[in-house]
Amino acid sequence: MIDKTHLNKIFRKIKSRIITDISFVPGIIVLGFFILAIIVFNTKNSVVEEFIINFLPILEIDDTSTARAIYTTAAGGIISLTVFSFSMVMIVLNQAASNLSNRLLSGILSEKHHQITLGIYIGTIVYCFLMLYQVRASQSEQGDISTLGVFLCILMVLADIFLFIYFLNYVTQSVNYSRIIHKIHMSTKNKLNESIEDQIDRDEYQEDWMVSSLNNWYPVNSKETGYYQGIQKVNIGRIVGENGLKIYIPFQRGDFVVSGTPLLYLNMPIKNIQDETINEILNCFDFFNDQIIHTHFTYGFTRLTEIAVKALSPGINDPATALSCIHSLTDLHSICIYKMDKPVIYTDEGDPVVFIEPLKFEHLFRSSFDPIVNYGKADYQILYNVLKSIEKLLFLDEKRKYYNDIFNEYIDLLLTKAEKHLENPYEINRITSLSRTLRSKIKPEPL
Secondary structure, eight states, X not given: OOOHHHHHHHHHHHHHHHHHSTTHHHHHHHHHXXXXXXHHHTTTTSHHHHHHXXXXXXXXXXXXXXXXXXXXXXHHHHHHHHHHHHHHHHHHHHHHHHHTOTTHHHHHHTOHHHHHHHHHHHHHHHHHHHHHHHSOSOTTOBSOOOHHHHHHHHHHHHHHHHHHHHHHHHHHHHTOHHHHHHHHHHHHHHHHHHGGGGEEEGXXXXXXXXXXXXXTXXXXXXXXXXEEEEEOHHHHHHXXXXXXXXXXXXXXXXXXXXXXXXXXXXXXXXXXXXXXXXXXXXXXXXXXXXXXXXXXXHHHHHHHHHHHHHHHSTTTOOHHHXXXXXXXXXXXXXHHTTEEEOOEEEOTTSOEEEEEOOOOHHHHHHHHHHHHHHHTTTOHHXXXXXXXXHHHHHHXXXXXXXXXXXXXXXXXXXXXXXHHHOOOHHHHHHHHHHHXXXXXXXXXXXX
């Protein structure tokens, strides 16, 4: 019997690899140019060509040598443009890897601008080669030239030249660190907004939803190694509900799972459950070998933290870039402060059957700012701006006061690092004064 969940998982993996592959968009564009060349083959001496010749008589070509020269010149010129354009991309990649983060390479390579440009360049080359095949080898033969084909070739070359100018401008701007940080910031923010349907308000969260003890739960080991990317909620809810099971998933998206270690926990012994059911449940889990922002917003937080830490390294020493990352992280945390992933999946009848360890604001905040504070502990601007970030988040949490404990703990941490690692009394006093002000908002002094 064919396991539909296994086939579905294979299809999801293939789909993800194809869509995220750098050659996907160029391949589609090149296919379009190939189809266009086939269409032009079959419209030779058609009404369209007659219209073009009547409208622009200068485009009429009677000898094969002229057509061949146009196609070969166009193909050779676009090949040179392609080589030069993507030599520039390699320079950008080298700078981004050395000054920001190696993890940015996949993001820059997957830029739709780069892929579309590459696709149009290669598509033009393919079109010219196919049209060269159509041109007769004998120069003595007349009237066997597709005027429409030559006309389209000229238009493509002109478009490629303008595209090269645009691409040149885009690449030179993309080296700008603030632009890269802004793009990651906005990509993460957009992903956060897209995830609203999978989130609940912080007020709706109940601690008793979660499994308090695993003593009466039975582990099921993973068959794969990789980064946990989530589950197929509809399928797993149906499978678990039909078999009268409940499962607990102790992982959050982005956590690394090793094959042979517990992936989930069931509310009954595995020996009482059919192997087919276990395999169907495991096939609902998705794993990938990389952390890409479009799969989950937390990877955007990770990228910004990595850039900030790299900027604070002795070899780079660029606090301004780190401050930009801190400001972006503050804005993103302001969105997450009231929201969290849905930790429970229900059946169609409304029964809770899947319990997922939610990504809490506290964990996201610490994982984002801890590395920055540790690397920038001797930099006054870093410590002071993290305090200012807490001040803004405290204002947003002023009514609910969910996160007073972690903010108070972090204020103490920043003050301790300032007193230990800063030497300028003015800087220490500024941080001490701001810390005191923030503490008074968390725990107002009695009158």
